[in-house]
Amino acid sequence: MSARRRGGGLRLTERDLDVLRFVACHGFATAEQVGLSCFSGWGDGRLELGVSMTMVYRRLKKLVDADLLRHEYVLHGRPGVYLATRRSAELADAGVPPAKVDLKSFDHDLAVVDLALALEGQTDWITERQIRAKAVSAARGGGGRVSRAGGTGRTPDGLLVSPWGEVWAVELEISGKDNARYLDVFRGYVRRHRERIPEGAPETWPDERLAAYVGSGGEIDGVAWYFRSPSKRERARRAAEEAEAEDFRRSRHCRFFFGDASEPRWPPFEKWDEQREQDRRADLERRRAAHEERKYSHLSRVRLTEQEASYVLEEFHRRKNEGRLLPRRLTEEEEAWALREGLEMKREHERENYPEFWG
DNA sequence: ACAGTCACCCTAGGTATAGT
DNA sequence: ACTATACCTAGGGTGACTGT
Numbered sequence: 001m002s003a004r005r006r007g008g009g010l011r012l013t014e015r016d017l018d019v020l021r022f023v024a025c026h027g028f029a030t031a032e033q034v035g036l037s038c039f040s041g042w043g044d045g046r047l048e049l050g051v052s053m054t055m056v057y058r059r060l061k062k063l064v065d066a067d068l069l070r071h072e073y074v075l076h077g078r079p080g081v082y083l084a085t086r087r088s089a090e091l092a093d094a095g096v097p098p099a100k101v102d103l104k105s106f107d108h109d110l111a112v113v114d115l116a117l118a119l120e121g122q123t124d125w126i127t128e129r130q131i132r133a134k135a136v137s138a139a140r141g142g143g144g145r146v147s148r149a150g151g152t153g154r155t156p157d158g159l160l161v162s163p164w165g166e167v168w169a170v171e172l173e174i175s176g177k178d179n180a181r182y183l184d185v186f187r188g189y190v191r192r193h194r195e196r197i198p199e200g201a202p203e204t205w206p207d208e209r210l211a212a213y214v215g216s217g218g219e220i221d222g223v224a225w226y227f228r229s230p231s232k233r234e235r236a237r238r239a240a241e242e243a244e245a246e247d248f249r250r251s252r253h254c255r256f257f258f259g260d261a262s263e264p265r266w267p268p269f270e271k272w273d274e275q276r277e278q279d280r281r282a283d284l285e286r287r288r289a290a291h292e293e294r295k296y297s298h299l300s301r302v303r304l305t306e307q308e309a310s311y312v313l314e315e316f317h318r319r320k321n322e323g324r325l326l327p328r329r330l331t332e333e334e335e336a337w338a339l340r341e342g343l344e345m346k347r348e349h350e351r352e353n354y355p356e357f358w359g
Numbered sequence: 360a361c362a363g364t365c366a367c368c369c370t371a372g373g374t375a376t377a378g379t
Numbered sequence: 380a381c382t383a384t385a386c387c388t389a390g391g392g393t394g395a396c397t398g399t
Contacts, residue, residue: 013390031362055391057363062389071363079362 020092024084025127026113027099031056033113074101096133112157112172118264124206126159134214153218154188161209164272165201168222182239190247193254194219222255224267233258302347312342
């Protein structure tokens with residue numbers, strides 16, 4: 001059993017650290033969410049609790065007793081939430097300070113955790129708190145292009161990073177905005193499009209991806225927006241189309257995806273494959289152009305030598321006077337034509353002898 | 360009804376001690 | 380020195396219980 005023993009007798013396991021990290025990164029979470037994240041496994045395409053909820057509660061209680069978590073009832077009749085303490089935030093090394101519950105966004109924040117749980121798996125989820133914390137530390141450390149005090153423009157509810165390094169901003173809408181506001185947000189995201197996924201992105205660690213995101217000023221490959229209401233989703237989709245039409249060149253690099261929050265699906269992670277296909281085509285085109293260039297420059301260097309020219313002229317003179325008693329000289333046009341023909345013959349000969357220049 | 364806690368039991372790993 | 384055993388501590392499972 002790999003576990004660390006802390007003063008109070010609690011042996012801290014790797015899973016405990018996962019719990020602390022999960023809670024710290026999201027700010028707070030219900031026991032059920034902690035259970036699904038840290039006491040679960042993937043089965044039948046979704047997260048399933050691997051132990052009983054009693055087990056989860058008991059473990060959480062121990063962490064609360066050890067001053068590593070705080071338990072707080074926020075709304076009457078609703079499950080309580082667990083929050084990180086300063087000690088656990090340091091212990092989990094998640095790079096985020098302990099959170100406070102904000103009543104205005106309480107429902108939304110818990111819904112974001114649910115969304116993250118549904119979308120995590122092969123993908124990495126970077127929380128809004130992680131982004132903000134990184135942006136602040138980057139601004140203090142002088143690294144990164146920070147557009148606003150401690151920020152990288154609009155901070156999404158989370159970042160979804162595909163195994164190939166494709167970065168999608170995730171937004172969860174549980175209330176609704178007016179059309180102009182949607183348009184405004186989409187314009188902002190289109191401005192932050194990322195033209196290319198960097199080479200080597202699939203091999204980078206989540207914290208390197210977060211650093212790259214903050215360092216680039218919040219560049220993204222797409223926006224996945226999840227809605228509870230189909231009509232709001234439709235309005236947002238129209239706003240996105242408008243933003244795309246305004247700036248077609250940039251929006252090619254920033255895809256939009258509109259999902260159902262009650263049954264969230266992953267956005268289409270296709271950019272990496274498309275990028276590789278484009279690179280392959282560009283490479284092919286480059287090689288074809290280089291080949292043409294070499295071919296042209298090679299043939300353009302082919303000239304008739306003096307000896308060859310006089311041989312060509314003699315040969316044409318002989319052919320012209322074949323069967324004549326009184327031979328005639330070649331006219332100027334005939335000479336020029338003969339030399340052109342001779343040069344063409346020589347180049348034809350080159351083509352046969354240097355097939356690598358002719359494919 | 361549901362969130363959360365407690366008691367009891369079993370299992371597993373770590374450590375001290377006795378026996379060879 | 381090595382091995383076997385006992386004991387302690389903590390994790391995990393289940394059912395019962397409490398409080399709202």
